[in-house]
Amino acid sequence: MSHIWMMIAQRLALGLVTLLVVSLIIFLGTELLPGDFAQEILGQAATPETVAALREQLGLNDPMHIRYVGWLTDVLRGDLGESLANGQSVADLIGRRLGNTLSLALYAAAIAVPLSLSLGILAALFRNSFFDRVANASALTSISFPEFFVAYILIFWLAGAGGPFPSMANFRGDPSLGDFLYRTFLPALTLTLVVTAHMMRMTRAAIINLLASPYIEMARLKGMKPMRVIIRHALPNALAPIINVVALNLAYLITGVVVVEVVFVYPGLGQLMVDSVSARDMPVVQGISLVFAAAFVLLNLTADVLATLSNPRLIHRR
Amino acid sequence: MGFIIGLVWFVVVIAIAMAAGLLFRFLMVQICPKGIAKEMRTAPMTASFGMLMILIYIIVAVFAPLIAPFSETEIVGREYDAWNNVNLLGTDNLGRDMLSRLIYAARNTVGIAFIITALAFFLGSILGLLAAIVGGWVDQALSRTVDVLMAIPSLIFAMLLLTIFGTSVVSMIIVIALIDSTRVFRLARSVAMNIVVMDYVEAAKLRGEGLWRLITREILPNAMAPLVAEFGLRFCFVFLMISALSFLGLGMQPPTADWGSMVKDNATLITFGDITPLLPAGAIALLTVSVNFVVDWQLHRASGLKEQ
C-alpha cells in the first residue's frame, strides 16, 4: 500500500507544477489575445488618451514577466488579488460562484453516474437486444444535440407556459434544499442527458470486451447467473476505463457548463470566466483557471488511484 | 390520443428502418466478394441499417451539387417559408432553401469531422500506447503535458488558440484535433496500462520484440474495443464543438452551411414549438446513431463473443 501513498504524494506535487504551467499558459494566451483590459473595458468608447491613462493607473504598462511574477508572489502568499474591472477581491468573486457550480455539478452527477453505470451494465447484459439498441440510440441522440438545444427542448416541454418547472434557475439568498433541487432540476437534467451517453457506452464497451476472456467463460460454465458474472467478475476488471471516463465527465460538469449556466440564468463560474476573458480581466481569469485546473487534477488523481487499486497487477508493477 | 399516434409513427419508422437494413444486408451479401459477404452476413439488423445510412450520407456528401435542388447560398424565397412544393423543407432565416443547405452541410461537416477525429485518434492513441509501454519519464512527460492541456476548459482553450492563430478551416481542424487527442491519449494509456502488465506482453518484451511491433501486434488488437467505442462518440463531439465555436463567432466561414451552426442559428425557434432546428440536429443524431451501431457490431466481433 505504501506504493499508493508514494504515488499520491508524487502526483500531488506534480499537480502543483501542472497548476503553475496552466497559469502560465493562460496568462500568455490571454496576453496574446488582441486588445488588453483598458481597451476592452472602454470598448467602442476608447480613445488613445483614456486607454493610456487607464493602463498607467492599473499598472498594465509593466512588462509581462513582472506582472506574472507579481501575481504569482501574491498567490503564494494566499492572495488572489482584485478584479481590474470593479476592484472586488477575486477570492470573494470566485467563492460566491464556486458553491453554485459545485452544487449543480454534484446534483447532475448524483443522477448521471448511477444512471449511466446501471444502463451500461444492463446494456452489456442484454447486449444486442431491443433494450440495448433503444437505450443506445436514445442516449446517442441526446448527445448529438448541442446542449443549449437540449436545454431549449426541455424548457419547451417542462417549463414555459403551464410547465411544472421554472425556466430560470436563479434565486436570491439561501434557498432550502428542496427549493434548490426544484429550481435547478432542468439544468441538472440537461447536464445528465449530455454526459450519460459517454459513460454508459464506455461501461458497456469495457464489460463486453472482457466477456470472451477465459475466466469469464469459466465462471459461466460453473453455472453462474449472467448478472452475477458481470457484476462479480467482469466489472471489477473493466473499472479502469470506466473510472477514467467518469472522472472526465465530472471534470466537464465543473469546468464546461457555461452554456447551461447561460440558458438557465445560473450564476456559476463559467459565465464569470467567459466575461473575464473577453474583458481581459487577468486576475479573475487566472483565479478561475487555477480552480478549474485544481478540480481537474484532483479528479484525475482520484481516478488514477482508484484504477490502480482496482488492478492488483498495477500495484505490484515490476 | 397524440401519444398513441406518436407511438404508431415510432413503430412504423422502426419497422421501415429494420426492413431497409435487412434489404441492404441482403443486397450487400449478393454484391460483395466472398470474404466481405461472409462478414456482412454476421451483421445484425442495426449495423446493416447503420451502414446503409452512412453510405447514403457519403453519397449525399459526394454528389451534393447534383442532388440539391438549389445552390448553397442562393436566396430563393422569403425568410422562414413553410414547407411547400418548391422548397420541400421551407427556407431559413435569410430565405435560402433549407433542404439544399442540409445537403451541402453534409459535405462540409462530415468531411471535416472525419478528418479531425482521425487525426485526433492517430495522435492520441499512438502517444497513449507509447506512454504505457515505455513508462518512466516518457510516460511522465507525456501524461503531465496532457494533464496541463486538459486542465484548461476546452472551449476557452479553443477560443484562445483560434483567436491567436486565426479562424481558417485548417487551424480549426488542427486545434480541435489537438484538444480531442488529449482525451484519446488518456483513454488509450489507461487501457494499455492494463494490457502491458499481462504475461503475454511481458513474454513478447522478453522475446525482444521491437516497440512498433509490440504496439501493433500485441497491444493495439487488445485495446481496440474501447478505442473504437470512443471513436464513435468523438466523431459526434466534433459536430458539437464546431457548433459551440460558432456560438463564440468562430467556426465555419459563412455562407458555408454546416449542421452545427444551422442548429445554433435556428435553435430559439424550438421554444415556440417550431421544429425547424430539429432537421439539422436530426441529421447529426442519425449519423451518430448509425456510426455507433456499426461500432457496436465491430465491438462485438472484437470481443470474440460467439453468441448472437
Added chain:
Amino acid sequence: MNSLTGSRGPSRRTVLQGSAAIGTAALITPWGTPLRAEPVRGGTLRVGMAHGSTTDSMDPGTWDSGFSILQAHTSNNYLSEIAADGSLIPELAESWEASADATTWTFTLRSGVQYHSGHVMTAEDVIASINHHRGEDSTSAAAPIVADITDITADGMNVIFTLSAGNADFPFVMSDYHLPIVPAQADGSIDAAGTDGCGPYAIEEVESGVGSRLVRHDGYWKPNSAWFDAVELIVIHDNAARQNALVSGEVDYIDTADLNTVHLLERAPGIEILSVTGTQHYGLPMDTRAAPFDDINVRMALKFSIDRQQLVDTILNGHGTLGNDHPIGPGQRFFNTELEQREYDPDRAQFHLREAGLESLDVDIHLADAAFAGAMDTGVLFAESAAASGININVVREPNDGYWSNVWMQEPFVGTYWSGRPTADWMFSTAYTDGAPWNETYWSHERFNMLVTSARSELDEDLRREQYFEMQQIVSDEGGTIIPMFAAYVGAHSDTLARPEQIATNWRNDGQRIAERWWFAT
C-alpha cells in the same frame, strides 16, 4: 403590433432657452404625457436584461452595458433630461442660460433635492461629478465629451461651465448617461464605488453580471413618477431564456427581443411588443484612405448594390427603417427631408464601377456578430445582392472576442453600430469630422469639417438647418460609410404593465426611464 416609429422633433425653443423650457415642460407634462389610465403605486417591476457583464462596475466612467445604463437612470438623476417627446427638459437643473457666443453656460440647480443617503444636492456635487471625467489622466469613457469644458465654478446654486469653443447643444451633453450627479467627498472627488444617487430608486443590492434590486426613494422630488415599490434587474443573456421568462411570467419586461423570433413572441397571449425606431443605426464603414475605397465611385457602386429593403425585412424582421448613408435618424431635429432615398440599383452600381475604370470588383468585408446583431447575415445578403453588378464580396468571419480592438478601424471594410447621439453635431463630431477619435472611415472633407464647426455655434435656427441639411447630403454622397438601416429598439412586456401614450425614441426602455414612467395596470 404596436409600432411607435419616429417622434416629433424636439420643440425648437428648448434648445437654447433652457429657462423657457420650464414653461413648456409644465404644458406637456413630460413625466406623464397624456395617460391612458390613472397610474397607481405598487408592485415590483422585474426586468430581463440582455446585456450585463460580471465586469460591470459602479464607476460612471466605465458604464457601457445595457444593465449599467438602465440601472444608472433608475438610481440617478442628471442635469438635463430628454423627455418622451424628444425635447430637452431640465432635471436637476431648474434652468440654464448661454452667453451670446455659447461658450459660457450657467445652470441654476434645483434646491432641496435629496440623495438616497439623505444628503441634499449642492453645486459642489455637480462640479465633482463632472470633474470625475475630466483632466489629463481621466480614465472615463466620457472624457471626450467633456473635453471642451475648460473650467467649472460654483456660485450659490449656480454652476458655470466655460467652454473652449461655442456649443449650442451643450445642455444635451449634460444628459449623457455617464454624467449622473452624485455626492462629492471632502476632497472634491466622488466615490467611484458608491451607489448613492438622487434618482427615483435606491440600490439595495447589486451583483455584477447577475442583477440588482432597487427600492423606491421616498424623498424623490419629481411628482407623479416612480410608481413601483421596487425594481429588479435580472441579467438574462440568452435570447430564448429571456423570452421564456417573459412568457412564463418570471419577468414583466424584457429590454431586447430576438428579432428572428419576435413574430412568434408577438402571438403569445398577454405579451406586447414595444418597437421604437430612434437613432440606433448599423453601418458598413470603408477606410477611405485605402484602395479601392479611396475612389468615390467605388464607394458609390457599393452603396447602390446593397438591398436596404431586404435587410430591413430580413435582418430586422421589419423593425426598422431604411438608412440613407448618413447617421441622422428620421425622428431627429435636423433630419434632411429633401434627400432622396437611395435604392438598390445594380445598373447604377455598374455605372459607377465603370466610372472608376473597373469591370468587376473583389473586396473582403470583415464582420462578426459583435458588430451588430445579424452582421454576418447582412454580409451574406450584401454579397448576394452585389453579385448582380459584378461586385464579389467575400465575407470574412472574425471572432466576436476582440472585434472592437482588432477588426473595427483596423481592417478596411467592416461593420459597426451606433446607438446614435441626440444631436446631429454630437454624432458628426464623434465619428465623421477629420481627427475625431472614432472617425471609422478616416474620411476628411474640408467643406464638411468647416460646416460642423460653424453650425455648432450658430444660433440662427434656419441657418443651422440649412447647414445640417448640406452636411447630411455630403456624408450620404461622399462619405465612407454605407448605412443601410436604422434598427428599432425592440423589447416586449406583459400586458399587466401599463405604459404612457408616448414612448421616448432616444433610447431603449422608454429612454431608459421605464422605472420612472411606467406602472402596473390594475
